[in-house]
Amino acid sequence: MTALARLRSIGVTLVLVAAATVDALLNFPGPRDWTFTASLIAGAALLLRRRFPRLVLLAVLPGLYAGTAMVAAMAALYAVASTRRPPWQAWVAAGMVGIGAFVPWPITDFAKESASDIAQHLVYAVLIASGPAALGLLVQTREALSARIAELAVLRDQERELHAETVLARERARIAREMHDVVSHQAGLIAVQAGALQVTAADPAVRETAATLRGLAVATLEELRSMILVLRAAGAGPTELVPQPRLSDLQRLVAESEVDASLAMAEWMAEPIAGFLPEPVERAAYRTVQEALTNVRKHAPGATTRVSVRAEEERLRVSVVNGPPAEVRSWSDLSDLPGGGHGIVGLRERATLLGGTLTAGPTPEGGFAVRLDVPVAPVPADAP
Numbered sequence: 001m002t003a004l005a006r007l008r009s010i011g012v013t014l015v016l017v018a019a020a021t022v023d024a025l026l027n028f029p030g031p032r033d034w035t036f037t038a039s040l041i042a043g044a045a046l047l048l049r050r051r052f053p054r055l056v057l058l059a060v061l062p063g064l065y066a067g068t069a070m071v072a073a074m075a076a077l078y079a080v081a082s083t084r085r086p087p088w089q090a091w092v093a094a095g096m097v098g099i100g101a102f103v104p105w106p107i108t109d110f111a112k113e114s115a116s117d118i119a120q121h122l123v124y125a126v127l128i129a130s131g132p133a134a135l136g137l138l139v140q141t142r143e144a145l146s147a148r149i150a151e152l153a154v155l156r157d158q159e160r161e162l163h164a165e166t167v168l169a170r171e172r173a174r175i176a177r178e179m180h181d182v183v184s185h186q187a188g189l190i191a192v193q194a195g196a197l198q199v200t201a202a203d204p205a206v207r208e209t210a211a212t213l214r215g216l217a218v219a220t221l222e223e224l225r226s227m228i229l230v231l232r233a234a235g236a237g238p239t240e241l242v243p244q245p246r247l248s249d250l251q252r253l254v255a256e257s258e259v260d261a262s263l264a265m266a267e268w269m270a271e272p273i274a275g276f277l278p279e280p281v282e283r284a285a286y287r288t289v290q291e292a293l294t295n296v297r298k299h300a301p302g303a304t305t306r307v308s309v310r311a312e313e314e315r316l317r318v319s320v321v322n323g324p325p326a327e328v329r330s331w332s333d334l335s336d337l338p339g340g341g342h343g344i345v346g347l348r349e350r351a352t353l354l355g356g357t358l359t360a361g362p363t364p365e366g367g368f369a370v371r372l373d374v375p376v377a378p379v380p381a382d383a384p
Contacts, residue, residue, distance in 0.1 A: 009050065017046050020072035027068035035066045035105070042069035046076065053079035057093055064100035073097045074132045081136025084143070090133050098129030173349070187224065188294055191217035192258050246282045247309065250289060254307055257293040259322075261305035269309060277316065281376050284350040285309060285318045288358065291343040292320035292370040302326025303367060315356075316376045324366035347372070 020043030028036040042063030049056045057076040063069030077097045081090035102125035104113070113121070191214050198210035245253070247269045254263045268276070289307055296305050305322040344360050347370075351358040356374030363369050 013047060013049065016049075016071070016075045017043050020046060020069060020075070023068065023071045024063075035063075035068075038063040038066055039069040039072070042072035042076075046072055049076060049079040053083050054089075054093075057096070061096060061100060064097065065103070066105050070101065070128065073100060074128060077129065078132035078136045081133045082139045083136075084140060087137060090137055094129040094133035097132075098125045101125035101128045173346075187217050187220045188297060189256070189258060190214075191221075192297065245286045246279070247277065247285055249286060250307070250309065253286070253290055254293070257297065259293050259296050259305050260302065261293060261296075261307055261322075263307045263309075265307075265309040266311070269311070277311070277376055280350075280354060281316055281374055284347070284354055284356075284374060285316060285372060287350065288318050288347055288370060288372045289320055291347055292322075295343070295368070295370075296320075296322045300325035300368065311376065314376060316372075316374050318372040319369065320371075321363065321369040322367045344370075 021040065024036060024039035024043060028039070040063075042060040045056045045059040053076065057073075057080050060069055060072045060076040064073040074097070077090075077093050080093045102121055104121075194210045194214035194217060198207050198214060201207045201210060247265070248271060250263060250265060251270060254261050289309075293305065293307075296303055300322050303322040303325045305320060308317075308319045308321075310317055344358075347360075348358045351372055351374060354374045356372065358370070358372050360370045361368070
């Protein structure tokens, strides 16, 4: 409770005590007996109404039953009803105050009153008892609602933070996939070219430089693997991504892959015309082919590879199937290149987000096959 609220509470208590005292003085002009004293005690008890509301109500009841401590009884009833206690306590207290307001003192005065007077006293007692009780319960409900609203606000903020963290985690995973797909592909090519140059170059200095380049490429792949693990676990800040490739870039990818690969794809897919297939679908197809060719180059050098991309039955189907590896030459042995195992995992995540599937596994001929199947909108019959 703030200092201002504490001062306001003290002021209200003093006003109630003064009103109860004035109520007793006006109703006992003289002579004043013990009932007057009971009414004064009831007024003074209000000083403790916030700390001990139920005890204060019990202290007020004698002044109400035998005297005229009506103001003190109403204030004590409100204090009981407004505290965070079961509502039945408030209604029990209201019943006790109502009885005290209805029953005269001495009780034998009932015989002197008419039925009309008794009915009026009953209505008066009900109003005196129900008013403070209802007001106190209303204040208690208002405080409970305020606390609930504050709790909901905290939960809403926590939910927003959790949602933001979820969005960041998804973005970090996407960035990790893009880094793996793009950088590891290029670094793998550097390692292959450097290995070839190391073997074929006649100049010792060139061979030494090529060996250095190959070592740097291997170290780069290792560092990349560590960065991908960090991105997947904790993430990084906002990152600008380069324009993403489409199906029209597959021919260049296959040609530059350093793999004995052939591409079978409809002519209209090779045209850089947007609108026939969604960009995420085309990007997933490109990344699937890229990852599969990278794995062929690393694990099955010299193997013949068939790349097929076709759209049928409102689905895009991509398959990359390679045969068994040929004899490994010294410069193309990429067994020392590190791999994090995230490539196929990332491709499966892409396919799942698009509502499709991705399968990868060995073939009976001793090779390996990667197949992507994702739904797409119907391809127009007049597609170029």
